[in-house]
Amino acid sequence: MVNNATSLIIALDYPDAKPALALAEQLKASGCRLKVGMELFTHAGPHLVEKLVNQGFDVFLDLKFHDIPNTVAGAVKAAAELGVWMVNVHALGGRDMLIAAREALAGYPQRPLLIAVSILTSLETADLYGMGLHGSLTDNVLRLARLTEANGLDGLVCSPHEISLIRQSISTPLQLVTPGIRPQQSQQDDQKRTMTPQEALQQGANYLVIGRPITRAPDPLQALHAISQSLTV
Numbered sequence: 001m002v003n004n005a006t007s008l009i010i011a012l013d014y015p016d017a018k019p020a021l022a023l024a025e026q027l028k029a030s031g032c033r034l035k036v037g038m039e040l041f042t043h044a045g046p047h048l049v050e051k052l053v054n055q056g057f058d059v060f061l062d063l064k065f066h067d068i069p070n071t072v073a074g075a076v077k078a079a080a081e082l083g084v085w086m087v088n089v090h091a092l093g094g095r096d097m098l099i100a101a102r103e104a105l106a107g108y109p110q111r112p113l114l115i116a117v118s119i120l121t122s123l124e125t126a127d128l129y130g131m132g133l134h135g136s137l138t139d140n141v142l143r144l145a146r147l148t149e150a151n152g153l154d155g156l157v158c159s160p161h162e163i164s165l166i167r168q169s170i171s172t173p174l175q176l177v178t179p180g181i182r183p184q185q186s187q188q189d190d191q192k193r194t195m196t197p198q199e200a201l202q203q204g205a206n207y208l209v210i211g212r213p214i215t216r217a218p219d220p221l222q223a224l225h226a227i228s229q230s231l232t233v
């Protein structure tokens with residue numbers, strides 16, 4: 001088990017099952033959780049998700065559902081039936097969609113955590129203007145955080161930069177899931193709102209989603225251990 005492993009969600013963003021299963025094998029004793037996103041899911045499908053669940057991993061199924069309420073309700077049920085630990089929808093799907101997703105999971109004795117994506121960590125204020133979303137980036141994240149809280153979801157995906165504002169403004173202890181995690185000297189890639197793992201935990205993130213700094217490292221386990229070490233100092 002690595003330090004703070006249960007806060008780490010490793011994004012298995014691979015083009016097929018083979019490298020994903022190979023990394024999962026290396027991570028078995030680490031205590032980390034795994035994320036299957038749309039690239040891997042579209043290639044490898046629900047069978048791979050079940051396989052990881054059966055190996056004992058907590059799996060975050062990150063398909064960011066964003067559709068009409070009936071369709072999203074059916075999709076989150078399908079995720080629950082795969083036995084995943086966490087599933088997400090876009091908060092921009094709106095109130096009725098969020099309620100439909102929550103209600104769809106209500107009957108499952110061991111339901112997944114239902115998390116809403118606020119504003120993607122690859123976006124900044126100028127991008128929001130282009131999409132017709134006015135106000136500052138933090139105004140938009142906070143508005144979606146309030147919508148998420150009001151409709152009874154378990155948590156929110158946001159960047160670590162918004163954590164303290166959300167914690168100050170919202171009394172419900174939402175589970176805050178933060179991608180855009182970059183160790184010192186890592187490439188930013190397509191992420192625009194980033195923070196180091198240590199700072200993100202200090203800000204109060206519940207979970208850190210980390211992909212390429214581990215999966216694209218020459219030695220992913222060594223990269224994970226370096227991140228883990230940085231969390232203890």
Ligand SMILES: O=C(O)c1cc(=O)[nH]c(=O)n1[C@@H]1O[C@H](COP(=O)(O)O)[C@@H](O)[C@H]1O
Nearest residue numbers: 011037062119120121157179209210211212
């Ligand atoms: O929902 C997500 O997980 C997510 C939301 C978001 O706003 N930004 C974001 O990067 N993600 C996911 O988090 C992971 C980040 O991967 P890296 O940028 O490689 O660390 C990817 O799998 C993204 O799909």
